[in-house]
Amino acid sequence: MRAFLAFLLSLPLSVMLMGLVAAAVPVPWQSWLVLQLLGVTLLWMLLVVLVALPERTWPPLVALLVMNGVAWMALQTTALYGGGA
């Protein structure tokens, strides 16, 4: 259950973190989509390990959920969604 949730919740977080990197890097995001894809897969793997590793079950899962919320709010401050680079 814990690993399943970690696996599930890590995907949106890794995607949004990569989105934040795309917003921060002064290069059009369209030009390095494949590298973003590779970055998302690596981040996803790493997050699964980090969340599934601690002894206690719920704190890392709650942290993951909170991080998802924070990353989503941070993304709203960028012009990426439906916008340009």
Next chain:
Amino acid sequence: MKADRLRRFIDLHAWLGMASGLALFVAFFAGALNVFHHELHHWQTPQATEAASQDAIDGQALLARVTDQYPDARKRLFFLPEEDPAVMWFQSSDAGAGEWLTAHATDFDEAGKYVEKPRSALADFINQLHYQLAIPGGGLPINLGMTFMGLISILYGAALFTGLVIHWPKLRKEFFALKHEGNMRRYWKNMHNLIGVVSLPFHLIMSVTGAAMGAFTLVAVVLGTLVFGPQLRGVIEEETAVWPPVQSQGESVAMVPMADYLSAAADALPEMSVDWVEIRGYGDAAGWVDVAGSVPGYVGHHAHVVLDPAMGVLNVIAPGQRSLNFDSFSPVYSLHFGDYGGMLVKWLYFAMGLLGALLFVSGNVLWCERRSDRQGPSRGSAFLLRLTLGLCFGVVIGVACSFLVSKGLPYTPWAAWVATAERAICGVVVVLLVLWSLRASPLRFSGLMLTVAPLCYLAVPLLQVVLEGGHALEADNLLINGLLLLVASSLWVVRRQFRKRVRLAEPHPLWVGKVTQGHPKHLTETEREAVS
């Protein structure tokens, strides 16, 4: 590292490995054979069909006939300029609607009408077994099997990361620790560690590239939903297309012969060797021809020369002349398929694929034994051990049966069923062996299967020699037959080691089907070392 932290890493490594191990075994075993996909295509063609292709129409006539008879082929087709040239197109109307059809030069009757002939599809089946566990697509917008393998690759990558953390501090010691120390269980554990450590770069490549290709659709959907919005779809199409889609104005144009297009591509990019040609809008003035191939000497070797119908060069995509997206994606493909370094790299990938399959079996077996040792007798451990053995032997023997059917059935009255039978026999063997393994003693089951499996792989080249004589020794056939003999030898070596273990060490209670309460619990070697 503290003992309890190390233990959590070990537990997580074991859990991730167990969750992904069986799917990865199938992917690696089929993937090892799939390294020689092109050669396997030649091997599966019966001698009689190859001989007929010598007298068949040439590629140009084939192209003309297909585009005359099938208007759908004019929208988009792939031309494969091989010994027996082929044209592939997507049929969206009439018979075969919603499917990719393939016409070979030998598929036309005397009146010039296309008649689909039964052909072995073994190479495609092995390929599908590798990347989607041969799970049918079912017409869904997302390829379920491929996406599933993408998710498995994520778990696999996470397992690799934990494995690296566990073994990094004692890498040098373990690297030379593959030796028999009286306890044969230690031997298998050493072997698991050694294979994992030696092939770590290979596995890192496989996990990242496998995840990138398998989970591409899923990640793109989430990226589009959360980050970039609906614009992402158009951007992906734009960034991965060699040229924009055809915007037809209804103006017709006479196509020049294929040889001239190939010649024009060679002028634009002399070092490219051609693999296939894609034509969009055949006979349309707005159409284009993409001559695709490889530029040797690069890891990301894929190249395209896009021409207009009058052979004018529209675009050249090659190493040093392409966008960052193409520059990044090309190595992802070639690093995964091992087609960038000639035969030596291909054989290396084949060996690593087989070793990878052994890594996952040994990992699963160690997990079951370790769980039984630590938590006492457990139906779960016994079930997982039996499932692992049943599925792994099922796939190994099932694939051998597919090879036997592929070579044997075309010479029987049931030749028309060859493509279906290749898949069906593999599925039936897997199901039967899994059911059998759940009932039988794992020790006896494994002993028997390790005798049958090498014999099955030995039988395939022998069958070809009996049916086709010296044809079995021709270039690609010789390579595939040699590869099958290598698989047979590898299985025989595993059989020898298995028997040695049974002879020298008392088998774990799980293997004889009697897990008793009296069986002692103990820590693993790694845990003991960490505690001390």
